[in-house]
Amino acid sequence: MAEERTFIAVKPDGVQRGLVADILGRFERKGFKLVGLKLLTPSRSLAEQHYGIHRERPFFPGLVGFITSGPVVAMVWEGAGVIAGARVLIGATKPLEAAPGTIRGDLAMDIGRNVVHGSDGPESARFEIGLWFHPEELSSWEPADQGWRRQA
Ligand code: DAT
Ligand code: MG
Numbered sequence: 001m002a003e004e005r006t007f008i009a010v011k012p013d014g015v016q017r018g019l020v021a022d023i024l025g026r027f028e029r030k031g032f033k034l035v036g037l038k039l040l041t042p043s044r045s046l047a048e049q050h051y052g053i054h055r056e057r058p059f060f061p062g063l064v065g066f067i068t069s070g071p072v073v074a075m076v077w078e079g080a081g082v083i084a085g086a087r088v089l090i091g092a093t094k095p096l097e098a099a100p101g102t103i104r105g106d107l108a109m110d111i112g113r114n115v116v117h118g119s120d121g122p123e124s125a126r127f128e129i130g131l132w133f134h135p136e137e138l139s140s141w142e143p144a145d146q147g148w149r150r151q152a
Helices: 012-016 020-030 044-050 060-067 082-090 103-107 122-132
Strands: 003-010 033-040 072-080 116-118
Touching: 003 020, 003 082, 003 122, 012 020, 012 060, 012 072, 020 033, 020 072, 020 082, 020 103, 044 060, 044 122, 072 082, 082 103, 082 116
Parallel strands: none
Antiparallel strands: 003 072, 003 116, 033 072
């Protein structure tokens, strides 16, 4: 399986509730590689582009208002199968239906306060990484213990 990258964000509710370390730590402990990380309050333009696919949905204005309401922790994680794998760690969009052990299953109740975002496929991952990060903000590096995370 080829190495790939995905965009993950701790939403404002996760930051306000002090869940950043817990959420970040789950990706870290899984073995995925952190290649980009920053805290920012998204502009309306960034939020509208990020959620552009939902532009016509009734929840869109509330969603944009929520995601721009405070700081977000934006991240890029790398690894073989990380795009789908991160979605498994995140759990279902509706937190009450998310499996226990997943981020949303463990840490959230409400679809409008589901604490974390993850790209849903290779195309959205590429788009979202380019939207949130400049190329020079991403680091290519090799963990010293990579051979203990993934068989060569
Ligand atoms: P996901 O975040 O699991 O990729 P999505 O892309 O379908 O889910 O929707 C993006 C976000 O929009 C989701 O995390 C929460 C919000 N959302 C989706 N459906 C909603 C709904 N029916 N009512 C309120 N918010 C909703
Ligand atoms: Mg989505």
